Amino acid sequence: MELFFNNKPETKADLKESVNYEKIYDTAIYGAGPAGLSAALYTLRKNMKTALISKDIGGQVITTWDVENYPGFKKIGGYDLSKKMEEQITQFPIALDEGVSLVKLEKKSVFEAHLDNGKVLKSKTVILALGKKYQELGVKGEKKFTGKGVSYCSTCDAPLFKNKTTVVAGGGNAAAEALLELSKIASKVYAVIRKEHFRADPVLIQKIEETKNIEILFNHSIQEISGNEFVEKVMIQKKDTNEVKTLETDAVFVEIGLVPNTSFECVPSLTINDQKEIRVNNKGETNIKGLFAAGDVTDIPEKQIVIAAGEGAKAALSAFRYLQNQ
Amino acid sequence: MQIPEDIQKQVKEVFAPIDRKVVIKVFTSQENCDFCKDTLALSESVAELSDFTEVVHYDLDKNPEMKKQYQITHTPAILIDLPEKTNPIRFYGIPAGYEFSAFIETIRFVGTGKVDLPDQVIARAKEIKAPKNVKVFVTTQCPYCSGAVLTGFQLALVNPEFITTEMVEASEFPDLSNQYKVRAVPKVVMNETTSFEGAMPPDMYLEKLIEA
Numbered sequence: 001m002e003l004f005f006n007n008k009p010e011t012k013a014d015l016k017e018s019v020n021y022e023k024i025y026d027t028a029i030y031g032a033g034p035a036g037l038s039a040a041l042y043t044l045r046k047n048m049k050t051a052l053i054s055k056d057i058g059g060q061v062i063t064t065w066d067v068e069n070y071p072g073f074k075k076i077g078g079y080d081l082s083k084k085m086e087e088q089i090t091q092f093p094i095a096l097d098e099g100v101s102l103v104k105l106e107k108k109s110v111f112e113a114h115l116d117n118g119k120v121l122k123s124k125t126v127i128l129a130l131g132k133k134y135q136e137l138g139v140k141g142e143k144k145f146t147g148k149g150v151s152y153c154s155t156c157d158a159p160l161f162k163n164k165t166t167v168v169a170g171g172g173n174a175a176a177e178a179l180l181e182l183s184k185i186a187s188k189v190y191a192v193i194r195k196e197h198f199r200a201d202p203v204l205i206q207k208i209e210e211t212k213n214i215e216i217l218f219n220h221s222i223q224e225i226s227g228n229e230f231v232e233k234v235m236i237q238k239k240d241t242n243e244v245k246t247l248e249t250d251a252v253f254v255e256i257g258l259v260p261n262t263s264f265e266c267v268p269s270l271t272i273n274d275q276k277e278i279r280v281n282n283k284g285e286t287n288i289k290g291l292f293a294a295g296d297v298t299d300i301p302e303k304q305i306v307i308a309a310g311e312g313a314k315a316a317l318s319a320f321r322y323l324q325n326q
Numbered sequence: 327m328q329i330p331e332d333i334q335k336q337v338k339e340v341f342a343p344i345d346r347k348v349v350i351k352v353f354t355s356q357e358n359c360d361f362c363k364d365t366l367a368l369s370e371s372v373a374e375l376s377d378f379t380e381v382v383h384y385d386l387d388k389n390p391e392m393k394k395q396y397q398i399t400h401t402p403a404i405l406i407d408l409p410e411k412t413n414p415i416r417f418y419g420i421p422a423g424y425e426f427s428a429f430i431e432t433i434r435f436v437g438t439g440k441v442d443l444p445d446q447v448i449a450r451a452k453e454i455k456a457p458k459n460v461k462v463f464v465t466t467q468c469p470y471c472s473g474a475v476l477t478g479f480q481l482a483l484v485n486p487e488f489i490t491t492e493m494v495e496a497s498e499f500p501d502l503s504n505q506y507k508v509r510a511v512p513k514v515v516m517n518e519t520t521s522f523e524g525a526m527p528p529d530m531y532l533e534k535l536i537e538a
């Protein structure tokens with residue numbers, strides 16, 4: 001076990017305060033991943049009264065071990081990088097409520113956001129930086145057994161399945177990494193992959209092929225997860241023959257990609273593409289005046305930290321300009 | 327154990343406001359304890375980073391009576407004394423990886439007498455007048471776990487008479503993990519009756535504890 005990963009002790013925030021729901025903010029930013037944190041940095045430096053609401057601080061970055069492609073750092077832990085971004089914005093007077101989710105967004109004379117803490121946040125502009133979350137399989141038993149053997153965080157939960165049998169669903173890099181990590185802990189790991197090949201980096205595929213306790217099942221999809229109190233079995237089906245098989249397993253790690261966090265109830269006329277991403281132009285503007293979006297939740301082509309941060313900055317400056325022109 | 331220099335620097339910054347003595351009690355044993363040595367070494371290295379922190383080591387093979395006195399059920403265990411010598415918080419298992427920050431922050435809380443919870447949460451936690459125990463199951467690779475630990479610890483620190491909180495490193499103690507049916511982390515078990523998985527904001531966490 002590594003004693004020091006890349007995390008560091010949290011340092012105290014300084015000018016951070018709680019959101020005042022009586023006030024109308026110049027801008028309200030939803031989501032505190034790289035896009036939201038970078039947007040906040042820019043709005044705060046423009047002296048805009050800024051409220052930031054997020055389920056967590058850091059977004060997908062906190063689940064990333066090492067980031068090696070963020071300019072200025074040869075290599076930095078994901079947690080570290082998000083802490084640095086947070087520290088940078090809390091040196092300004094920011095109203096920040098963490099652990100809170102956006103449920104519904106309305107546009108009246110100003111934007112009104114209904115939050116899961118029962119409060120309504122009012123702001124003249126809104127920046128949606130809600131990012132993406134793990135995609136679910138959408139099969140019977142998945143919801144029932146989440147936390148009872150079905151997991152979306154292999155780094156978190158893998159150590160709980162020492163000498164057990166596990167299944168990993170997916171064929172991309174995340175699935176490949178989960179397979180390799182689990183192969184060191186579990187006695188047996190099944191790789192259930194819908195396609196007839198991996199989509200992961202060749203180095204990872206080679207390692208998987210060399211690992212004895214990984215059994216690869218290409219062209220298979222999970223149909224059902226079952227058990228009593230915990231996961232005991234998964235039913236899988238072969239694509240070409242429709243042959244159905246049952247695997248006995250203690251866990252199913254779902255690593256099949258990400259979906260945008262656009263399931264909240266939004267202003268109905270907001271344009272969203274067929275992948276449920278918010279459409280933005282090259283200024284981070286949506287089709288609704290005063291409503292901006294940035295990062296992985298939008299239809300920008302690449303999903304990377306540096307891109308999300310850049311898009312967040314752009315959306316913030318567009319929001320600033322929008323207010324100036326009002 | 328050598329703590330990397332950049333981390334030492336960060337820890338020293340966190341420890342800078344500490345103005346009272348913090349005694350870190352580390353309990354180890356020889357048998358079935360893969361991380362006892364590392365836990366002691368880690369605690370000693372951390373304690374060197376402030377003039378106010380001190381480690382007291384209890385080898386339970388030599389001092390078996392301490393096991394009973396401090397009600398230590400598993401090793402390694404770390405207790406951080408409050409000034410009034412109560413022990414409402416304990417770590418079972420090594421506070422490494424993502425739990426390292428929980429360890430450091432907890433020392434800061436005790437050493438400054440201040441926690442980071444919102445005022446209303448502190449006030450409501452102080453109103454609790456029935457015994458409440460919180461067990462937070464974690465793995466050291468889980469980025470969401472230390473938040474669940476720190477909330478539990480802070481609640482125990484503001485009401486040490488009635489609230490006790492334990493961090494349990496789930497992979498080190500399969501017996502406890504099986505007993506409490508841990509299949510995902512963080513798993514928070516309250517008063518042996520209520521449990522939930524995942525992160526939760528402090529006010530909701532406290533409400534669950536009040537109901538438990």
Ligand SMILES: Cc1cc2nc3c(=O)[nH]c(=O)nc-3n(C[C@H](O)[C@H](O)[C@H](O)COP(=O)(O)OP(=O)(O)OC[C@H]3O[C@@H](n4cnc5c(N)ncnc54)[C@H](O)[C@@H]3O)c2cc1C
Nearest residue numbers: 031033034035055059060101102131132295296303304305
């Ligand atoms: C395992 C992994 C490894 C990666 N590695 C790299 C890498 O090495 N380099 C790289 O450049 N990129 C990497 N990425 C991609 C990168 O992390 C993302 O592109 C980036 O985090 C997107 O930032 P974002 O701010 O748009 O969204 P996110 O990081 O997804 O943040 C969104 C935020 O919104 C919050 N949120 C969501 N819904 C709500 C709601 N309804 N109400 C309130 N808040 C909400 C979330 O809690 C979160 O804080 C990786 C991603 C993953 C999953």
